Amino acid sequence: MKFLSDALAVASNEFRQFRRNRTAILISLVVLPLFFTASLGAGRGGAGTHFSPTAEIPVAFVDNDYTIASSRLLEALVGSGDFNHLILGYREENAIAALGTGRIYAAIVVPKGFQQDLNNNQTGQIVLYTDDGEPGVSDQISSTLGSVVQDFNPGVDVQNQANRGFSQIEIIQKGAIFSGFNIGLVIVLGVVQIFATFYEIAGGMSREREEGTFARLLASPTGLGPIMFGKTLFDLVLATLRTLIVLGTAMFFYGARPNTDFGTLIAVSLLIALVTMGFGFLVSALRVGARAVVIVEFFLVLFLFAFSGLVIDKELLRGLSRTISTLLPWAYGFELLRRTVLIGRPLLALTYDLEYVILATALFYGVSYLLFARTRERLAF
Amino acid sequence: MNHLVGDSVAIAYKEIKQLSRDPVSLVLTFMFPILLIGIFITIAGAFSAPSYNIPVAVADLDSSPASKVLVDKMTTSPIVRVTELLPTEEQALLRVESGDVMGAVTIPQGFGESLLATGHAYIVIQTDNSKITAPMLIQISVNRDAQDLITTFGEQFGIKSAAVNVIVRPISGRPATGDTILPGFLGMITILGAFDDIVNAITRERERGTFPRLLLSPANIFSIYSGKMVATVILTALRTTLMILIFTLMGLVVRGNILLIYFATTLIAMFTMSLGLVMSSRIRAASTLTILEIAVTFPMFQLTGIFESPELLAPGGRAIARLLPWTYGNEALRRVIYLGLGLDAIAGDLLVLLISSLVMLPIATALSKRTM
Numbered sequence: 065m066k067f068l069s070d071a072l073a074v075a076s077n078e079f080r081q082f083r084r085n086r087t088a089i090l091i092s093l094v095v096l097p098l099f100f101t102a103s104l105g106a107g108r109g110g111a112g113t114h115f116s117p118t119a120e121i122p123v124a125f126v127d128n129d130y131t132i133a134s135s136r137l138l139e140a141l142v143g144s145g146d147f148n149h150l151i152l153g154y155r156e157e158n159a160i161a162a163l164g165t166g167r168i169y170a171a172i173v174v175p176k177g178f179q180q181d182l183n184n185n186q187t188g189q190i191v192l193y194t195d196d197g198e199p200g201v202s203d204q205i206s207s208t209l210g211s212v213v214q215d216f217n218p219g220v221d222v223q224n225q226a227n228r229g230f231s232q233i234e235i236i237q238k239g240a241i242f243s244g245f246n247i248g249l250v251i252v253l254g255v256v257q258i259f260a261t262f263y264e265i266a267g268g269m270s271r272e273r274e275e276g277t278f279a280r281l282l283a284s285p286t287g288l289g290p291i292m293f294g295k296t297l298f299d300l301v302l303a304t305l306r307t308l309i310v311l312g313t314a315m316f317f318y319g320a321r322p323n324t325d326f327g328t329l330i331a332v333s334l335l336i337a338l339v340t341m342g343f344g345f346l347v348s349a350l351r352v353g354a355r356a357v358v359i360v361e362f363f364l365v366l367f368l369f370a371f372s373g374l375v376i377d378k379e380l381l382r383g384l385s386r387t388i389s390t391l392l393p394w395a396y397g398f399e400l401l402r403r404t405v406l407i408g409r410p411l412l413a414l415t416y417d418l419e420y421v422i423l424a425t426a427l428f429y430g431v432s433y434l435l436f437a438r439t440r441e442r443l444a445f
Numbered sequence: 446m447n448h449l450v451g452d453s454v455a456i457a458y459k460e461i462k463q464l465s466r467d468p469v470s471l472v473l474t475f476m477f478p479i480l481l482i483g484i485f486i487t488i489a490g491a492f493s494a495p496s497y498n499i500p501v502a503v504a505d506l507d508s509s510p511a512s513k514v515l516v517d518k519m520t521t522s523p524i525v526r527v528t529e530l531l532p533t534e535e536q537a538l539l540r541v542e543s544g545d546v547m548g549a550v551t552i553p554q555g556f557g558e559s560l561l562a563t564g565h566a567y568i569v570i571q572t573d574n575s576k577i578t579a580p581m582l583i584q585i586s587v588n589r590d591a592q593d594l595i596t597t598f599g600e601q602f603g604i605k606s607a608a609v610n611v612i613v614r615p616i617s618g619r620p621a622t623g624d625t626i627l628p629g630f631l632g633m634i635t636i637l638g639a640f641d642d643i644v645n646a647i648t649r650e651r652e653r654g655t656f657p658r659l660l661l662s663p664a665n666i667f668s669i670y671s672g673k674m675v676a677t678v679i680l681t682a683l684r685t686t687l688m689i690l691i692f693t694l695m696g697l698v699v700r701g702n703i704l705l706i707y708f709a710t711t712l713i714a715m716f717t718m719s720l721g722l723v724m725s726s727r728i729r730a731a732s733t734l735t736i737l738e739i740a741v742t743f744p745m746f747q748l749t750g751i752f753e754s755p756e757l758l759a760p761g762g763r764a765i766a767r768l769l770p771w772t773y774g775n776e777a778l779r780r781v782i783y784l785g786l787g788l789d790a791i792a793g794d795l796l797v798l799l800i801s802s803l804v805m806l807p808i809a810t811a812l813s814k815r816t817m
Contacts, residue, residue, distance in 0.1 A: 087733050088492070088733075091733065091736065091737055091740065095688070095740055095741075096736065096740055099740065099741070099744060100740075100743070100744055102764075103745075103747060103748060104744075104747075105759075105761070106748065106758070106759065106761045106762035106765050107747045107758045107759060107762040108758075108759055109759035109760075109761070109762075113759070115759055115760065117757040117758075119755075120756075120760065120763070121756050121757075140595070152692070162785040164616060164617045164780060164786055164790065165786075165790055166793075168642065169754075171786055180725055181604070186609070187610045189610050189611075189612055190610075190611055190612070191611075191612045191613050191614060192612065192613045192614065192617050193614050193615075193616060194613060194614070194616065195615075195616060195705065195784075196615035196616065197616075197779045197780055197783040197784045198756060198779065199629065199750070199752065199753055199754050199779075200624055200752075200753040201754045201756055201757060202613065202615050204612045204757055206611060209611050210611045212678040213611065214464050232805060233560070233565075233566050233567065233568060233592075233594065233595065234565070234566070234567040234568075234569055234590035235567070235568055235569075235584065235587060235588060235591065236567055236569045237570055237572070237584070238538070238566070238567075238569055238570070238571040239538075239541070239574065240574060241573050242575065244794050247575075247577070250575075255743070259740060259743075260548075263736050265730055267736070270732075271732070287805060297602030312572070339600075350449050353732070354730075354732040355731065355732060355735075357732065358732050358735040358736055358739070359473065360738050361736065361739070363480065363817035365739070365743065366481070366484055367484070369484075370484045370487055371487075373576070373577060374577070375577065376577060377547075377576045377577050377578050377579045378581065379499070379547070379576075379580060380497050380499065380579065380582075384487075385487045402575040402576075403544070406575040407542075407573075407575050441487060445670065
């Protein structure tokens with residue numbers, strides 16, 4: 065009973081301090097959740113919106129064939145909806161010279177003899193010059209162009225759009241396809257929690273130490289357990305609020321529809337927050353200063369981007385990076401988020417990931433408790 | 446004017462001296478780009494791995510010579526690893542849903558016959574689309590195997606390979622390796638470095654109590670800020686040198702004038718510093734400012750074209766990207782490094798950065814005076 069009342073006292077003290085710190089409120093509940101979610105929405109569009117990445121990219125169309133086939137090719141490109149910004153009138157050499165200046169990002173050149181090749185039942189060739197100084201643009205335009213012209217039929221005015229990309233062997237994709245926003249939402253949910261909770265716990269502890277209030281807290285009759293539990297309680301409330309803000313923004317402004325129930329979402333989000341809190345306590349038990357906390361945080365987030373399946377699936381990593389990825393509990397947390405939010409699997413069915421995250425949390429809390437208990441006098445100053 | 450320049454130089458000298466006496470900050474200033482690049486090499490290495498061995502299940506419901514050739518091609522693919530050959534499509538799909546494999550390929554009954562009779566056929570794939578890269582790689586691999594099959598069978602049975610073939614000619618002539626984001630990385634390191642410099646320069650000085658003393662000195666606030674900016678420019682140049690050296694060791698060929706790279710990174714750093722000065726006039730604690738700056742920086746990776754061109758973003762994102770001066774800085778770096786373009790081609794980008802800094806600096810000065 066005393067444990068609980070002490071923990072509640074610590075938590076309410078944390079809330080009081082938090083309420084008085086406008087910057088902390090701003091960062092924790094406004095900047096991090098809103099800014100991350102809004103940036104995702106801006107970059108990827110809403111969950112229900114579909115846009116062709118190449119549609120508005122200025123691309124030159126150079127016709128050196130001047131035949132019915134080449135003009136039908138132009139019509140096919142315009143009609144596809146993937147090339148709404150085709151610029152005509154360039155000569156081939158001028159178009160190539162304009163690449164890299166930002167005026168155009170690619171030039172589609174229809175060479176002389178294009179119609180003749182098609183009429184002779186040979187494969188027609190078109191040349192695509194691209195500005196490969198822009199990351200991703202070249203690949204995106206060439207693959208989109210390839211899929212538009214793959215089944216081009218010079219004999220008809222209106223090309224068949226339904227079978228786009230259907231050449232000899234059509235690949236039919238089954239199963240749920242998730243929008244870029246929904247996939248990004250999983251990342252944002254996790255990263256926002258990790259970013260904020262680590263700073264709140266490790267940064268908060270180091271600030272208390274630097275301001276001298278941690279020594280007073282340790283000198284009070286409150287035990288170490290209630291202090292850690294109280295701080296955890298406080299941060300769990302903030303983590304819940306953050307989850308609600310991210311989800312609210314994603315659902316109401318960007319049309320996201322998670323594939324799982326609300327309770328599971330909060331539970332997974334709080335699990336990720338808890339493992340991060342445990343790590344935060346562990347780092348602060350090592351007596352690091354506020355500046356070091358920020359540095360650790362920066363590299364923690366970078367590590368997560370590299371090794372937690374946020375940029376490349378962890379299953380595709382090899383060697384040392386695979387080992388790091390296997391050890392990082394956050395990688396399992398992201399897996400939980402993906403499997404529940406996107407695929408809609410029940411949380412309790414993901415036993416391995418769940419067990420790993422819970423074990424890591426217990427380990428972090430246990431080790432940091434021991435470290436705090438052994439070196440509490442030293443840690444206070 | 447002489448006074449202004451003299452004071453600025455004195456402040457810049459003080460900043461560098463202070464940094465040289467703080468070994469932790471000194472190491473961090475130069476170590477963090479190296480660590481960042483280390484992480485990048487790991488990511489890029491994973492992307493350009495010769496094989497991935499992505500587990501897939503195959504259900505060959507056709508068992509024709511054509512389907513057998515396709516399965517053979519899949520089993521020798523460097524991207525996917527056929528872990529199971531299953532008798533039904535349902536079983537293959539179940540394997541994906543349970544997470545045992547990342548993809549399932551089903552070759553339907555009549556596949557070979559249809560291909561030979563009409564020149565067209567279809568196959569079905571199901572991928573675990575909650576993964577980031579595996580679904581795309583599986584599709585690429587299966588598509589490639591299908592094209593190979595057409596080539597093999599096309600010669601034998603006269604199937605035409607494609608109506609129109611697209612020949613891609615990138616203008617830089619650079620090999621398509623994992624270094625497509627290196628210039629963006631240089632931009633990012635410049636931004637993060639300049640943010641760290643501003644935290645060192647203002648907020649930590651405030652925490653130590655030396656900032657009011659500096660303000661009480663005969664140097665005016667504009668000289669103080671420009672001095673700190675000069676110090677940042679020097680540090681940025683050193684960081685840029687380090688990065689170029691690392692890039693060169695990684696095999697990146699800088700096609701343009703190297704001085705233009707320094708010019709671009711200097712302007713990126715100046716703008717970042719100006720923005721940092723504005724932020725530091727409202728936020729007093731060094732750790733809070735740093736965390737806010739890091740928080741602001743991460744979404745910028747997407748919006749300023751570090752990993753992917755802003756042209757590929759959704760319309761809203763593209764508009765935001767065009768409002769951010771860093772986008773122009775990264776664009777200038779790419780044009781110089783990859784395309785070897787000169788000052789005339791990047792003048793517009795550099796001008797945006799310069800004007801943004803010139804607008805931001807007086808705002809920072811005015812805000813600082815107000816909150817002194």
